[in-house]
Amino acid sequence: MMTTSTQKPNRLSLFWKAAFLVIPLIVLALLYTQVPGTETFWLAILQLVISLWFTILLFMGVTVIFGVTDFKKGVLNFLIGDTGTYSLSRLQAFIWAIVIMSSQFCLIFSLLFNHTGNLFRYYEPTFSQSAMWLLGLSLTSYVAVKGVTVNALTKNQNALNTYKTTPKWGDILVGPNGLDFSKCQMLIWTLLAICVFESKVYDYNSLVIHVSAPEYMKISVRMYEEYKSTVEAAWNLPYVPYLPWSFVVLMGLSQGVYVGKKLVPSFKLDDLKAAxxxxxxxxxxxxxxxxxxxxxxxxxxxxxxxxxxxxxxxxxxxxxxxxxxxxxxxxxxxxxxxxxxxxxx
Amino acid sequence: MEKISITVGLGDFYSISRNGLQPLPFVYKNVTDLQTLLETKNWTNSLSLMDPAATVALISTKLTEVIDGCKNGDEWVLFYYTGHATKYFLSVDPLQIKTMCVTYNEQLTPTYTPDIKEFFSEDNFQQVIASFRKKVPNGHLIAILDCCYAYGLIGSFAAQQPFLTVIAASATDVEAGFDTNSFFFKAFSQLTGTPFDQLQSQLDQIYQQQGYNGQCQVSPAPNFKSLTL
The missing domain is CATH 1.10.287 (Helix Hairpins)
Known part of the structure; x- marks a missing residue:
């Protein structure tokens, strides 16, 4: 049976969506022009925000190209798990992908608008090991959770009856027995790690935008080595954006607990209930x-x-x-x- | 000519924990399906004796009641039993081994078997035969025994009776559920239109085709061997 939709496009909603994307940029641009003497700070912040927005827009562009134009069904659809709820592991993988990609766009902007001239020709994608580990951890967690969920659904067909068609943000922190501590702690650690990582991106790019080509060539390969025994001469120079290894380990443990908890108790309980x-x-x-x-x-x-x-x-x-x-x-x-x-x- | 059936089924009475015997869920379907089959062949089904009602006293009384009710002397009486049967050792003498149907008895436990008189045995059946011979001289008594050791039950009917047809299946399907019949019944229910003297070969053929390792013994009454149910 065919059905026809009589709903008109929600123009007010579209307006607010557009405003949501543009207003932060206008506010930052105004701040940049109205506070003289702090150009470097605001320029770096502006670059940071623009690069984040640019990355999100890029994702939206991809969804538009592939035919899904609605915002919620588009980018936010990346966050919906196999049970129809918003998934923390997917959110985390998505956020880390955006943050790490945006750090590269931020670097590109810094080189393009460098005060000594356009240095874009020196750009090479450079990632710290910790950034790659973080992205790898979040993607592994995403795949593991997907595997656990699909396996549980396969073994417990009755769970399909609880499939949700309207995801809510509360899904991210709610487990089978209410608020889930393992999810909550992982979300907080992730947010903290992102703040720390973004501060490194800011620190790095606020310098890159000023330095000459030879200086950039030096700092572009300046990797943070936490356990290096040699004395660091230029200790005040920034490193390629990174997170301390202890933080990476902490993130790994946090995700391990999250995936492990999802795997062990819910798997057995669901199986038992179904049987x-x-x-x-x-x-x-x-x-x-x-x-x-x-x-x-x-x-x-x-x-x-x-x-x-x-x-x-x-x-x-x-x-x-x-x-x-x-x-x-x-x-x-x-x-x-x-x-x-x-x-x- | 009136045709009357008496059906007895024991399924849930059996329990490994209570009397050491496997429950037989299929007996209920066996009884209802047989009654349906018999109805189509103009049999009068008396009320079945199931589980707690399937005691030796009630079975014997019911058989007596039905046989005594035969007024014309040419009635057909069908006795169907579906449940467990076993051997009862009266002594170490092989001649003193009796076969009995494990009819309902609260005192039966895995370690204690009450006296054989507390169960429906071949002795009770001999009395039924004697009573039938006397009350229904021109009648036809058909015994269908869907249980273990059924062959043993008929083996002791040394003197073949001209009015007695025995169809015995030495097999049980303890794994069957409420939604199915015993293997014997599945085979037998296909052959209700088969003359009694051809039942043995037909049943053997079905058993062989289905790869079933059970034994079946048919002893048709000489007076009725070319007839059907």
């Missing part, structure tokens, strides 16, 4: 069949009221049927309890 539900449903079906057979046997037109044997037999059949009804009711009660638990979670 129990199937077992109970089979029992109900079998007992219902037996009740039908006994009812059919009892419904005998040749039953003789004068026969003592028939009277005893009928009484026994009636009792069996009553007992079966009670058993079926008890099992249905258990099935409802499991269903209620599944829906509530």
């Amino acid at each position: 129990k539900q199937t077992e109970l449903e089979n029992s109900t079906a079998q007992l219902t069949l037996k009740k039908q057979y006994l009812s059919s046997i009892l419904d005998n037109p040749n039953f003789s009221k004068d026969s003592p044997v028939d009277k005893i037999s009928a009484a026994a059949l009636n009792k069996q049927i009553t007992d079966l009804q009670q058993q079926i009711a008890d099992i249905n009660g258990d099935i409802n309890t499991i269903n209620t638990y599944n829906k509530a979670n």
